[in-house]
Amino acid sequence: MIPSTTTRAHPRFKPFTIDGIPIDPPLTLAPMAGHTHYAFRSLIREQGGCGLVCTELISSEAFQNRGRYKQAVQRFDFYPHEFPIAVQLFGSDPFVMAEAAKIVVDHGAAIVDINMGCWVPKVAKKGAGAALLRDVCTATAVVEAVVKAVSVPVTVKVRSGFEDGVVTAVPFAKAAEQCGVKAIAVHARFAGQGHSGQADWDVIRRVKETVTTMPVIGNGDVLTPEDAARMLDETGCDGVMIGRGALGRPWIFRHVAHFLATGERLPEPSRAERAALALEHARRLVRTSIFREAACVLELRGQLSKYRLDEDGSVTIRNQIVRATTLADIEAVLLPLIEREHAPR
Numbered sequence: 001m002i003p004s005t006t007t008r009a010h011p012r013f014k015p016f017t018i019d020g021i022p023i024d025p026p027l028t029l030a031p032m033a034g035h036t037h038y039a040f041r042s043l044i045r046e047q048g049g050c051g052l053v054c055t056e057l058i059s060s061e062a063f064q065n066r067g068r069y070k071q072a073v074q075r076f077d078f079y080p081h082e083f084p085i086a087v088q089l090f091g092s093d094p095f096v097m098a099e100a101a102k103i104v105v106d107h108g109a110a111i112v113d114i115n116m117g118c119w120v121p122k123v124a125k126k127g128a129g130a131a132l133l134r135d136v137c138t139a140t141a142v143v144e145a146v147v148k149a150v151s152v153p154v155t156v157k158v159r160s161g162f163e164d165g166v167v168t169a170v171p172f173a174k175a176a177e178q179c180g181v182k183a184i185a186v187h188a189r190f191a192g193q194g195h196s197g198q199a200d201w202d203v204i205r206r207v208k209e210t211v212t213t214m215p216v217i218g219n220g221d222v223l224t225p226e227d228a229a230r231m232l233d234e235t236g237c238d239g240v241m242i243g244r245g246a247l248g249r250p251w252i253f254r255h256v257a258h259f260l261a262t263g264e265r266l267p268e269p270s271r272a273e274r275a276a277l278a279l280e281h282a283r284r285l286v287r288t289s290i291f292r293e294a295a296c297v298l299e300l301r302g303q304l305s306k307y308r309l310d311e312d313g314s315v316t317i318r319n320q321i322v323r324a325t326t327l328a329d330i331e332a333v334l335l336p337l338i339e340r341e342h343a344p345r
């Protein structure tokens, strides 16, 4: 008898499109300032399972300022082989946002994403980021100006709302869709929550129920393949965005995609595999960053610590990494971890 093959693919795990751009698999990397540079994004892409990556937020005002223009342009450090990539802009002036959008598209952005989720005072005090959700009139004007300025799809990333308990994501999603926005990502927390507390995915479900054509990407607290399956089940969203769950775990998208396609869990990478990825992350950042090696290594101290390379209960490796000042220091910590596992026993 031929054994029956049972597929345990998740019924909602299907590619979607953003104005014709396929997002396949429907898993996206959240923009994260200080983390989602080319080195990390490209590692994630190589690991597989991620359908869309995004730059960190870039100030639209910086493009108006002679002194900051060059650095702003360098911040979207993407390469053509990263297609599709979204470039995220923040700002509250419709004209300035539209001008910045034209510049990033001229430099190759496939999608322009508008940040309506950042709560840090530096951004929100100027009426940008999540503060736009307090003022739907300005938010809509920004969206309209950007949509009009560029020929590529425009997306928005919002929080549930600005004031605690006041859900603006739902009415705003409808307005954004009517203005021509092609997808919305919803981080299901209010601005004042920062990253604390639990994301309330019900807001994602309500946004999905409200819009008619535009895909909805759910975001907040997806750390495991099972979380992603639960988000698809509970909210009906089209895609799942992962942020902190990917830090020090660039393979997470492959694992989530495999789980959603088969119902099976892949084994976690060994310590040597994790160390090899951390090493490649470090080398690639130093090779491709616009910043000098010393500045990269400062950033890497935090980023590499997330690869959890210590044995349970120990912090030896972590302590060595946070004291590194050169790439050679990092190599001296990581290479023995890789070689030890491959040494003959």
Ligand SMILES: Cc1cc2nc3c(=O)[nH]c(=O)nc-3n(C[C@H](O)[C@H](O)[C@H](O)COP(=O)(O)O)c2cc1C
Residues within 6 Å of the ligand: 030, 031, 032, 033, 034, 035, 055, 056, 057, 088, 115, 116, 117, 118, 157, 187, 195, 219, 220, 221, 222, 241, 242, 243, 244, 245
């Ligand atoms: C270190 C860090 C930097 C972030 N930077 C950005 C950013 O530049 N733009 C943005 O829209 N969201 C930013 N976020 C928010 C994430 O994109 C995401 O919405 C949030 O972390 C919730 O998703 P998660 O639970 O999967 O991490 C940042 C989050 C973290 C932890």
